[in-house]
Amino acid sequence: MFPEERTRTTDTEDKYVIRANQWIMRYFTHSGANELDVHFINYVVDMTRNKSFANWRLVKASLIHYLDINGKSGLAKSLSDIDGSHTDKKCLIKRTSAKKKKSVSEVEADKISKYLFALVKSGSPGKNDKLTLAMFNATLSVGLRPQEWCTCELIDSPIDGVDAEPPILKVKNAKATNGRSFSEYRYIGLSKLDKYQMSFIKLTIMLLSENADITAKKSSVAQASRRLSAVYTRFFPKAKEKISMYSGRHQLIANLKKAGYSKVEIASIVGHGNDLTAGTHYARKAAGYTFANLPKPDKAAIKKIKVIESKFDIKTINQRKHQKNQ
Known part of the structure; x- marks a missing residue:
């Protein structure tokens, strides 16, 4: 018997099911599969190599519980045989993304923007200050990935096959x-x-268009991102998580959630292939703030987005909650 298979509260088991659902949905998103097999076990092992052993035990317990109650005992047994030696036992999290903020508060945005604007207005800004100021605020408005700024285009007239009102990015x-x-x-x-x-x-x-070379453009974007982090550290030196240019993308998604945009509308705006990614990997609705001036989705693109989350079977969670309330 796996060590985690001891007496648990219903609340703990509900949390196990929720965590397992998240892992399974991520697997479906990245692999394109719609069934669980041995490839799922390999995926879980690969995704936990740079995590702590404690994290592995929690993930393992959650998935074994889920697989057992859903008739996948063979996969549960395969998972229980993996001892976790593939993990980094001393590591909490190695990924640099763990040190980056997934939100930008209004206070943070205001301090950074005012500081950079003052430098630009002074007539003698640093090499990257003007681009940092512009790209930071532009990203908060439309949520582009940093490198996407190198190739985007602003269009002031309607586009055939695109259902969005100009101007269009x-x-x-x-x-x-x-x-x-x-x-x-x-x-x-x-x-x-x-x-x-x-x-x-x-x-x-x-x-960015001042230089036609794409490599030079990407270098400018990277320099602006580093400058943003440096300015943030100036005002918040003790913060464990640092703002990056990508944090603006996270914040835009949180604002869209706060404003009631549907999952497919958000996917259309930020370029996700399905309606699951923003909910799983990005800032939560609670981090959003009320902001009237938000971008609009291309309605014609919505039908191209894969619907995963709304189709995923969460019947198990609902059944357990019903049993809990009886």
């Missing part, structure tokens, strides 16, 4: 080549953005 999806986006390009409606947001978007595109 045409973005080459950075994740399209590995199947994690719904198409090569996405289109974001900017009609609801105010003049300040638009000025930051235009300035970002203009500054």
Whole structure:
């Protein structure tokens, strides 16, 4: 018997099922599979190599419990035979992403923007201050991945096959080549953005267009990202998690959730291939703040987005909650 198979409360088992569901949905998202087999076990092992042994025990217990109660005892047995020696027992988390904030508060955004604006207005800003200011605020408005700013295009007229009101931001999806986006390009409606947001978007595109070489553009984006982190540290030196340019993308998604956008609408705006990714990997609705000037999705693209989360069977959780309440 696996050590974690001891007497548990119903609440603990409910948490196990929720955690297991998250792992299974991630697997379906990344693999394109819709059934659980030995490849799922291999996926779990691969994804826990840089995690702590304690984390592995919790993941293992959750998945074994889920598999057992859903008639997958063979897979549960295979999982129970894995001792966790593949993990980094001393490591809490090695990934640098764990040190990056998945939100940007209004206070943080205000301090950073005012500081950079003052430098730019002084007439003698640092090499990357103008691009950092523009790209940081533009990302908070439309949620592009940092490198996507290198190839995006602002279009002021309607586009055939695109159901979004101009002006429209045409973005080459950075994740399209590995199947994690719904198409090569996405289109974001900017009609609801105010003049300040638009000025930051235009300035970002203009500054990056000054150099035709894509490698040089990517280098500028990377330098602006480092400058942003340095400015954040200036104001919040004791913060364990640091803001990156990617934090603006997380915050935009949180704001969209707060505003009531559907999962497929969010996927359309940020370039996800399914309706699950934003809910699993990005900032929560609670981190969002009320903001009227939000981008609009390309309604024509919504049908291209794979619906996973709304189809996933959470009957087990509901059944256990019903039993708990009886």
